[in-house]
Amino acid sequence: MALNPTDRRARKIVIINSIWSSVYMALTIFALHYTKKIYDVGKCTCLPLIALLALGEGIKSNMQHLIIDHLAPRERHARVRKFNFSNKLKGIAVLFTTIVIYYVVAVLFGAPFLSGHEETFMFSLLLTVLTALPSCLHLGADTTISLLIELTSFEGDIITESIRQSICGTLFGAWLGAIVIPLDWDRPWQVWPIPCSLGSMIGYICSNIFIIMRCFSKSEKIFARKSLGKYGL
Amino acid sequence: MELIAESVSVPNTGVGSEPSLTRVETPTLQLLLHQQQMMLKFMEEQKGINRQLLRSFSQVGAQNVNLRESVCMPEIMKPTANSTFNQRIEELPADGTVVSPGPLPVSNESSDIWRELALNMSTRQSGHLVARRPTFDPRFDHPMLFLEKFDRYDFAKYDSTIEKPATYQNKLPVIDKLLKNSKSSRLYKFIADPPTTTMQRLKALTTGSLPTFIDAGSNFASSEISEDNIIDQIGKQLRDIVFLGDDTWESLYPNKFKRSYPYPSFNVFDLDTVDEGVIINLFPEMEKKDWDLIIAHFLGVDHCGHRYGPMHPEMSRKLSQMNEVIENVVDKLDDDTVLFVIGDHGMTGTGDHGGESNDEVNSAMFVYSKGSLNPTDETFDSDIIKQIDLVPTLAIILGIPIPHSNLGSLVVDALPTPNNIILSVENWYFDLFAVWSNVQQMTKYIKDYAITSETFSQEKLQILYEQFELLNARVHTVSNINSYKVFIKETKEYKRMLRKMCEEVWIQFDSFSMSRGLILSFMTIFLVYMIVAGIPNSQLPDIIKSSFLPCSYAALLFACGISIVCFYFSLVDTLSVTIYFGTGLVSVFMLSVLVIQNWESISIHWFDLSTKRSTIDLLLRLIFLFSWCGLLSNSYIVEEGNASMFLLFTTILLIVYDCNLQKKLTLSNFRQKLSWSKLKLLLMVIFVGILIRLSTLFFKCREEQPQCLQSLHSQIIKPGFRSEKAEYLVTLLAIAIFVTTTRNWLRSSGNLVGISPTVLLASYIPTVIVVATAGFWILHGLSQETKTKIMTGFQTDSLACLVYSCVTIGILSVIIKPLCIYIIPNSDVSTYKEDQIIPQIFHRVKGLFNQTKTECNSKVPIVCGLATVYSSAFIIFSIYLCLLLILLLGDVIAPSVVLLYFSSTIVLIISSISKFDKAITTAQLFEVPNSCILTWMLMSLYFFYGSGHQATFPNISWEAAFIGTGGNFSNNFIPGILIILNTFGVFIFMGITLPLLFIAPFTLHIMFPSLCNKKQEDSKLMKDLSRGEVLLYEKDEIMFSVVFTVSCKYILFHAVRIFISMLAATIHCRHLMVWKIFAPKLIFEAIGIIVTLVSVLFGYLLLIRINSELDRLITQLNKKYR
Incomplete structure (x- = not known):
């Protein structure tokens, strides 16, 4: 079935974004591993890592303009016009709120409250960069708020859907990462928040790979929810 | 459902007993708080004549025969000269009956051999030995040991190293002083085998065998020891024992003592009665000189540990008192008496014991004699000895046979130096004899044991026997002090090997019963x-x-x-x-018949369900999976409090994300409708999360969590009844908020109107209870001196009794008259309205009632509170339950109950809203999703930890048994109930309030109609909903079947956990941690599910009761007004 040009463009953007995200994140993890800094994920010395990831997201969001140039020049103007100053300010406010919310939620899930501020802060910063930042860059601040509140039921176009799925994957990875923390193996990677941070990164990669696979496997129904398998992941 | 393990008890020379099956059962929760400080006082005394005759070896031998006519020992008379003694050692192997290289003679004969040897030993010990063994609580002993080490090796540094001694340090200067004479005193680190509970320790100290965990359950009902033990052996030799102190000894060894002064050991709050009783009787007894052994068991230090912890000033008082006692005893000792001061176990940083942490297992043994002790040899004597090592040592000193099942090895340097002036043998011959008899006894035990059971592998036995033969050959070649030392060293190795072998295979499992x-x-x-x-x-x-x-x-x-x-x-x-x-088998059969009969409908139903599942369902299953997978891992059991909090919060979050309050929220309309209702729900989740997270403050620490034990709050939590003023205020504030909120809720729902007894009680009794509880805590928190000044203990307890009776009356009133409604016979609303008697809510109720019941408005009565008739009874019931729990948990942990109450309320609200969201027809409202039941289960799981409990025996808060009872129990029923209420109160609460999961949506719609923002106001659903819980009455058939299903599912969630616990205990039965982690977890889960079963059943019965009462009432009304 032939897709209309807008859909095709959107699909292309999603594929390229996802490929970029997964490759970029995988490279970052390898870099961390080879510089032996992987155990410092929870310390402030890893701020460059966060900056690197944020830069990656920035590049990704700008890449779509290249694609838009080819396919629908008019769209570009619309997009550019939308990015005015107040929007940016709003986006920054949303990001900061997200950091605070992630911090609170992490504490509610059992992160230490009176100690380990640095670790929890770095973890929430990482989660914000992986979830709220791409959403803000691609969809704008308002959509981000709605998206985060209605995480499981938000419905939008292909790009929104892909971002929603990558957020879900990231959060699920972080959640699953916490499993190894109570084990009494005394390994350096069991310390909060290393497994959760790594889990979120791996969840991010996995969800992006998943999105790519879906884009290639089924043509048009890819993002129509409820029709996918038993559990509609 | 039972794990059956075989605890090994072995046929022995004295009382033969077969290996018995001991079942792990729910331990009788009697309180065994008393612990054993025991002081054994042990003396052997001989008559004056003997004393003069002691010089002659042969004479003493003869004397011994005279003294023990009944014990047939002709050999004793034989050794007459010193040369004979020497000879005997050489002759032993030749003499087939004595020490044969082949298999030892099977029965008593061989024990006679070593008994004979031992008797010879005793003669050389000069008959005049007073052995006295006291114990300290190891906790204080443990540091003491440290001090002693400094003393011994570095006298100069003693004061400078410990500049600020803690309350429990440096409080026994007498030991330090006596130790300066290294010839006549010894201090050892005394290692107990876990479990460190009183009866196990006493058993080990008398039989010398290894304890099994299973015994810990029977700890509470101590029954006579049937194994061969040192007390029996002493009795057989017609020697006399005098006993003072802990009455556990009396129940273990009834009628074995010449004189005994038992004192009840149960009341932990009583620090002085036992000790003073012992002290008063001890010194006159010492004067009497007609005993061979005095056992004095002090309890004060242990009780002090339980009550106040080791850091309290009371501890230093008790220790100073002990110091004084020891000083006096030492003064009065005569030259032939040996004093043993031992601690039977240690205490943790919080003063409890029962587990196997270092602090609990380490205690001390101090030996003192006015004469001299064997010199210590650095090459084989060690500062660290096992607790069971005391048994052979005592037996040798007293000159009695070592108990058959002993596995302890003789402590050579604690023996008094032999008094041989006539005998020209060197002293080490005596020790050699003693050690060798110990080795023989242990080997014989293993051989006997191997005959009756197949526990030991043949290869290991082979190695053991070969070793023994080797030693047996070598024992004759020992000719000088140097070879003696080498030999002793080798026997030590041998004994260690033997014991290790036993420890490895000691516990057997009945795999048939387990499977x-x-x-x-x-x-x-x-x-x-x-x-x-x-x-x-x-x-x-x-x-x-x-x-x-x-x-x-x-x-x-x-x-x-x-x-x-x-x-x-x-x-x-x-x-x-x-x-x-049999019944289990039959039930399974009947159930499977039911399943097969209905297979068609089951498969169709499941097929329908499988089409509806969503990602959230998958995640919920994952959470459920995690919640029981954790039971298979020891680290997850240790951290279960945090893990279940994690899962609980996730579940609540998922319930919220599962409901989409505004359908079809898309990119196009998101700006106009930012989902405020969803945001409200999320805020509620955050709030309930905060409540849950706050209750982590009340976590107790397991011994496996060192970082937790170091943290600040764990030290605050321990003393159940002592709290700082600020904490006390916080507690009172929390309770006040709790009582006020619940009352306001009931009032606004119209359930607190009228004069029915339930209503009256519900409006006033909670306040009375709170005041009484607060007063009780204040009185309880007073120091001992002030308390005696102001009042007796009875008055303190009467406040607690007041609370008990109020709660009982309240609960009975709910059961007898569960309806909190008020019927206004005449429907003249306007007059009441102006009088402001009836809250606004009545009008709505009246409206409801009119709609449902009748057409003729004028004559219809108004029934206040009818719309919340089911929930109000449950709420009132849970209020009483909570207040009871608050009292039992003590003023520090009490706020956790309030947190539990409020968080479960919010969970109910959240689940109701998510139900409103999903329901399209009324029938759907009658379904309770599995996610809610899972949340309820996780809540009970989490708040078990959140209310300051842990699934270990030392962490059971025994203090609860003393609230209102004063510690004087005629039976164990009441304290058992109190402790179960304290420990499993959360399970009871969650079980009884389970029907609320079903009722809540209807209640909530009446109370906060705005929460359920359905657009279609006129739909049938809304009409149904507006009738509140009356709807439930009309459809009570459905209600009961749904609540039945919900209860079954809730029980199933718990039952799966106990199955997995059983599985874990089976899989890990040889695991290092099985007795420490898995087995206690299984026992706690087992009690938990029993409590859950009972309370869920009770909740269900309460629902039936309400329904029948309501039925009666409405029939009555119908008759009257139609």
Whole structure:
């Protein structure tokens, strides 16, 4: 079935974004591993890592303009016009709120409250960069708020859907990462928040790979929810 | 459902007993708080004549025979000269009966041999030995040991190293002083085998065998020791024992003492009665000189540890008192007495014991004699000895046979130096003899044991026997002090090997019973799941009501009958186990018949369900999986409090994200409708999360969590009744908020109007209870001196008793008259309105009632509170329950109950809103999603930890048994109930309030209609909803079947956990941690599920009761007004 040009463009953007995200994140993890800094994920010395990831997201969001140039020049103007100053300010406010919310939620899930501020802060910063930042860059601040509140039921176009799925994957990875923390193996990677941070990164990669696979496997129904398998992941 | 393990008790020379099966059962929760400081005082005294005769070896031998006519020992007379003694050692091997290189003679004969040897030993010990062994609580001993080490090796540094001694340090200067004379005193680190509970320690100290964990359960009902033990041996030699102190000894060794002064050991709050009683009687007894052994068991330090912890000033007072006692005893000792001061176990940083952490296991043994002790040899004597090592040492000193099942090895340098002036043998010959008799005894024990059971592998036994032969050959070649030392060293190695071998295989498991239990419980859980989850609610009542129930009863009776017949013809060993197994089998059979009969509807129902599942369902299953997978890992059991909090919060979050309050929120309309209702829900989740997170402050620490033990709050939590003023205020504030909120809720729902007894009680009693509880805490927190000045203990307890009776009356009133409603006979609303008597809510109720019941408005009565009639009874009931728990938990942990109450309320609200969101028809409102039941289960799981409990025995808060009882119990029923209420109160609360999960949406719609923002105001659903819980009454058939299903599912969630616990204990039965982590967890889960079963049943019965009362009332009204 032939897709209309807008859909095709959107699909292309999603594929390229996802490929970029997964490759970029995988490279970052390898870099961390080879510089032996992987155990410092929870310390402030890893701020460059966060900056690197944020830069990656920035590049990704700008890449779509290249694609838009080819396919629908008019769209570009619309997009550019939308990015005015107040929007940016709003986006920054949303990001900061997200950091605070992630911090609170992490504490509610059992992160230490009176100690380990640095670790929890770095973890929430990482989660914000992986979830709220791409959403803000691609969809704008308002959509981000709605998206985060209605995480499981938000419905939008292909790009929104892909971002929603990558957020879900990231959060699920972080959640699953916490499993190894109570084990009494005394390994350096069991310390909060290393497994959760790594889990979120791996969840991010996995969800992006998943999105790519879906884009290639089924043509048009890819993002129509409820029709996918038993559990509609 | 039982883990059956074999605890090994072995046929012994004295009392033969067969290896017995001991079942891990729910331990009788008696309180065994008393611990054992025991002081054994041990003396051997001989008559004056003997003293003069002591010089002559042969004479003493003769004397011994005279003294013990009944003990036939002709050999004793033989050794007459010093040369004979020397000779005997050489002759021993030649003499086949004595020490034969081949298998030892089977029965008593061989024990006679070593008994003879031992008797010879005793003669050389000069008959005048007073051995006195006291104990300290190891906790204080443990540091003491440290001090002693400094003393011994570095005198100069003693004061400078410990500049600020803690309350428990440096409080026993007498030991330090006596130790300066290294010839006559010794201090050892005294290692107990876990479990460190009183009876196990006493058993080990008298029999010398290794304890098994299973005994810990029977700790609470100490019964006579049937194994061969040192007390019996002393008795057999017609020697006299005087005993003072802890009455556990009396129950273990009834009628074995010449004189005894037992004192009740149960009341932990009583620090002084036992000790003072012992002190008063001890010194006169010492004067009397007609005993061979005095045992004095002090309890004060241990009770002090339980009550105040080691850091309290009371501890230093008790220790100073002990110091004084020891000083006086030392003064009065005569030259032939040996004093042993021992601690039977240690205490943790919080003053408890029972586990196997270093602090609990380490205690101290101090030996002192006015004469001299054997010199210490650095090459083989060690500062660290095992607790059971005391048994052979005492036996050798007293000159009695070492108990058959002893596995302890002789402490050579604690023996008094032999008094041989006549004998020209060197002293080490005596020690050699003693050590060798110990080795022989242990080897014989193993050989006897190996005959009766196949526990030991043949290879290991072979190695052991070879070693023994080697030693046996070498014992004759020992000719000088140097070879003696080498030999002793080798025997030590040998004994260590032997003991290790025993420790490895000691506990046997009855795999047949374990697999039976596992299969039965698995089948039950599986089949009940099939029925409850498979058969739709609409069909379930019919199926149950059919011939199924009578058939099941008949089958069960039949199974009982068959088992009794089998037992009668002795086809089976134990009746009870057979009945359990038989009935279990029959129940499984009946359930499977039910499943097979209804297979069609089950498969259709499941097919329907499988099409509806979503990602959230998948995640919920994952959470459930995690919640029981954790039981298979020891680290997850240790951290279960945090893990269940994690899962609980996730579940609540998922419930919220599962409901989409605004359908079809898309990119196009998101700007206009930012989902405020969803945001409100999320805020509620955050709030409940904060409440739950706050309750982590009340976590208790396990010994496996060192970082937790170091943290600040763990030290605050321990003393259940002491709290700082600020904490006390916080607690009171929390309770006040709790009482006020609940009352306001009831008032605004119209349930606190009228004069029915339930209503009156519900409006005033909570306040009375709170005041009484607060007063009780204040009085309890007073120091001992002030308390005696102001009042007696009785008055303190009367406040607690007041709370108990109020709660009982309140609960009874709810059961007898569960309806909190008020009927206004005349519907003249306007007058009441102006008088402001009736809250606004009545009008709505009246409206409701009019709609549902009748057409003629004028005559219809107004019934206040009818719309919340079900929930109000449950709420009032839970208020009483909470207030009771608050009292039992003590003023520090009490706020956790308030947190529990509020968080479960919010969870109910959240689940109701998510139900409103999903329901389109009224029938859907009657369904309770599994996610809610899972949340309820996780809540009970989490708040067990959140209310300051841990699944370990040392962490049981025994203090609860003393609230209102004063510690004087005629039976163990009341304290048992109190402790179960304290420990499993959360399970009871969650179990009883389970029907609220079903009722809540209807209540909530009446109270906060705005919460359920349905657009279609005029739909049938909304009309139904606006009638509140009256709707439930009209459809009570459905209500009961749904609540039944919900209860079954809730129990299933718990049952799966106990199955997994059983599985974990089975899989890990050889695991290092099995007795420390898995077995206690299994026992706690088992008690938990029993409590859950009972309380869920109770909640269900309460619902039935409310319904029948309501039925009666409405029929009455209908008659009256129609």
